[in-house]
Amino acid sequence: MTTLPTEAPDTLPDRHASPGRQSAGGWLVYCTAAVAVLALLAGVLVWQKVTSMQEQLARQSADAIGQATEAKSSARQAQDLALETAAKLAVSDAKLAEVALQRTQVEELIQSLSRSRDENLVADIDSSIRLAQQQAQFTGSVDPMLAALKSADNRLARTAQPRLAPLQRAIARDVARIQATPLSDTPTLLLQLDELALLADDLPIANAVGLARPPETLARKPQEAISQWWLRVWAQLQAEVKDLVRVSKISEPEAALLSPEQSFFLRENFKLRILNARLGLLARQVEQARADLATASTVLRRYFAPESRKTQTAAALLQQVRMRMRTLELPRLDDTLAALSTAASGR
16 A cells, blocks of 8 residues: 655645745845856956956967067077177187288398398498508508598498497598598609609719819810910819819718729619619508618718708608608508498397
């Protein structure tokens, strides 16, 4: 048998509830619905805001990714540029080092050329001065030495090398010494020696007798009067008588013992002494020439007549030549040659 459930009297709907209670429940439903709608609207708004934020974040992320990509590309370009710059800098450093090396080589070459030029200049000046010194010794004149020294001074002045300044000062000292040295004129001395050689044939020997006069005819001339003819004959006789005896003083005994043949050789010996002195003067053998002139002076004083005017003239001329030969020594260029040696050695 089936039993039907029975409802409790308190659980059954109260169909007969009051109208005020029903209105309160409606308001609650409305409020709940309104809250739900508001929540739904708020959710929609929040969802839209979140969506916009996501979009904004996506855009920012995309922008950041793009900027990062660009930065990475810029960094790569900067790195490539830095590598290229480093390579160019390395090439520039290599070229700079090469240029510095070339500059050093060029400077060394210039210095070598300068030293070579200075050495050639010093050698050229040395050879020219030595050649001028030889020419001065041959000619007996200082003009070749002065010309060589002045030419060397001009060349050094054009070069303007400080290390050659001592050479210029040495040249200036030698030029001043040469110009201040009195020198005899060699051609004049040669002419005086030639005059002495010509006088040697006419110099009278100290023991020589009177020269034989040419015989004069005593015949009377057609236009001559008798008285004048007798006077001429008388004068001729007196001269002959006076020539028979001659008294003279001979200070040197050797002169009185000379024979006529020895007198001839004595005169020739005197002439040879003069000619030897002349040759020695031409050969620049001054000491030998002085010795020959001293011997000739001794011979002239000892064996020739001192009272003769020709002997006196020869003695004066010989003394003058000997005095001039004392100043015949050419000055030496010791300072210039020493400076040239120092410059050639590179000190």
